[in-house]
Amino acid sequence: MHVELHPIFADTTEGKTARGLAGACVHCGFCLETCPTYLDSRDERDSPRGRIYLIKQLLETGAASGQTHKHLDRCLTCRSCETTCPSGMQ
Numbered sequence: 001m002h003v004e005l006h007p008i009f010a011d012t013t014e015g016k017t018a019r020g021l022a023g024a025c026v027h028c029g030f031c032l033e034t035c036p037t038y039l040d041s042r043d044e045r046d047s048p049r050g051r052i053y054l055i056k057q058l059l060e061t062g063a064a065s066g067q068t069h070k071h072l073d074r075c076l077t078c079r080s081c082e083t084t085c086p087s088g089m090q
């Protein structure tokens with residue numbers, strides 16, 4: 001996935017690291033069925049893939065809405081999603 005960094009992130013180590021991490025996602029969706037928050041809500045924004053897309057939006061616009069905060073905050077950081085990702089997403 002291509003991520004075009006917003007100017008506020010462009011020259012930062014954190015921005016470049018996040019771009020590299022998010023860029024590994026190929027949107028296959030294999031992770032969805034291993035994510036407890038997605039299984040509970042069935043809302044794409046509560047899935048690993050959806051959260052990666054929200055982070056892409058944040059990196060490209062330089063801003064995060066209340067909805068973005070809500071769905072990212074719901075992540076349990078259990079890392080169950082990593083076990084099924086063919087791209088080795090972290």
Ligand code: SF4
Pocket residue numbers: 034035036037038046047048051074075076077078079080081082
């Ligand atoms: S860390 Fe857990 S809750 Fe967060 S996206 Fe991955 S599987 Fe879902």
Ligand code: SF4
Pocket residue numbers: 024025026027028029030031032048049052084085086087088089
């Ligand atoms: S399994 Fe990996 S590559 Fe596929 S959508 Fe989920 S995070 Fe992206």
